Amino acid sequence: MAADGARFGGVPRVIVRAGALLSCASTVIFLITEALPGDAAVVRSGGRATAEQLDRLRAEAGLDRPLAERYVSWLAGTLSGDPGHSLLTGRPVAELIGQRMPVTLTLAAAALALAVPLMAILAWAAVGGPRPLRPVITGLVVGGAALPQVALAALLVALLSAAWKLVPPVSLLPAGEPPWSRPALLVLPVLTLALPAAAYGAALLRGAVADAVSRPFVRDAGLRGVSAAAVALRYVFPVVAPAAVRLLAVVAGGLVAGTTVVETLFGLAGLGELLVSSVGGRDLPVVQAVTLLAAAVVAAGLITADAVALAVDPRGGAAR
Template sequence: MPRVPRPVAVLARSGLLLAAASVVIFLCTAALPGDAADTLVGGRATAAELDRLRAEAGLDDPLHVRYLDWLTGGPGISLITGRPVAEVVAERAAVTLALAVAALAVAVPLTVVLAWAAVRGPRRLRQVVNAVIVSGAALPQAVVAAALVAWLSAAWGLFPPVSMLPVGEPPWHRPDLLALPVLTLALPTAAYAAALLRGAIADVVDRPYVRDAELRGLSPGAILFRYVLPMVAAPAARLLAVNLGGLVAGTAVAETLFGLAGLGELLVTAISTRDVPVVQSVALLAAAVVVAGLLAADLVAPRRHRQAARP
């Protein structure tokens, strides 16, 4: 049997993973108690009227029919507002994208610094950094947000405590309004990623070619960027992909606390109103971001690994 090329195998695996994610998302939304018909009528409709609304929305169709309709029919129409789901998601995506990209821009270098310091710093510094990593990864976003508001807004007056963007203004035009929610997302993400990445870095720095580089007098920075980071590219890229997907779907706390209308806040609202097409679209978008990141990691990381292994 001819061997399947690696890119084809990776693409096939990613497609299967995304298909499995769509099944899980659909089953989870189908298991939610109640439906959008109950929300629309607010308990003031007769049983016959509820049955009519459910039939018009397709809520009474068998599960497999609803799943196939979702796959073949696209995002569909919001059951609550009657607007196209793609239009609703596109309106909110700019805010969440700006938050996620800015949070990653802060979290990625901070992750590298924390993980490297936790492994290669002086002994006292390693103890402090490891304590910071563990405590930072364990803190809920709400606690981080409260601390940032207390320090950076109330005490020092650096940023406004509420981040409500003017209507129609792109979020990147007001970086002062994004600072606190970005830090709320970036700090726990960096601590969590550093906690996972420090083990991989500790394994790499014990390898002979790294010790040989130290004996040849290379600086710690050169060793980090030339030998260590390329060798941990695969786990780091996968970790980055998962964190990016988590940021896309997990901005609900930051967006709610700081008054930002993004995908996270939209997801929370859609779940509470049982607006299933919106829930499914936002959740599948987050899953697609994770799968795309994992795909890129699988395709790129082995090449970087081979390049790093060269003397």
């Protein structure tokens, strides 16, 4: 019975939690997007259609159906891999997302690859670095986490582009060209995404690192002359790994969401820019699909985090 309970409280529970998260996210996303003022029929008509023409456009788009019916239809289509068609262009939503996804994935992956080691270094330095520098590092972490992306983007453009002429100020890619073919165009948007994410992650991870460092076996390792790097890798990392992976799940989801601002600022045609234009056009199927995709990224990260927690401490992971 105990083994069955642990098994139920472990991997199956992780899957149930992820499913519940996505279910709640889909409901919230659908209701919020449906509550947006105006609709695609008004946008398509340019505000010049009569009431009868608007009714016909709404009927063609299925906007005249009851809310519950539209939700069930959208959810069934999403689960089957067909989130519908754009209300403005008539193109399949999956096709639109597939065209924009390489840009966003490249940005998010590059930003995550930069943010993760920087986050770990800052969190460790704020706790285990030289004592005179700890308050300075902590201040930089808190300030960086609070700095708006727009302000950071302006600062980076002023320094790296206007003053030092190192990279172009915008990232307009030729049509059909993969984003990784021109790395210089990605420098500013990647830094704009990665630096605040690293600071935010370090601010949250700092507490877990401080708790791990205060444990007796970690202090004993330092007294025995073990180097700071070895202490961090051998003793601190296993303790903070579950919390760190959970944090990475949130950071990864935040990076995907953050591309909305960054892609718009730097002229990149990714999912973020698609989301902004779709919200403006009240293209609900596109808005719902893109936002649900961001929620799915967070859910996938949380599943991975719970799996890591179970691997590190099966009893603790099951208890959670």
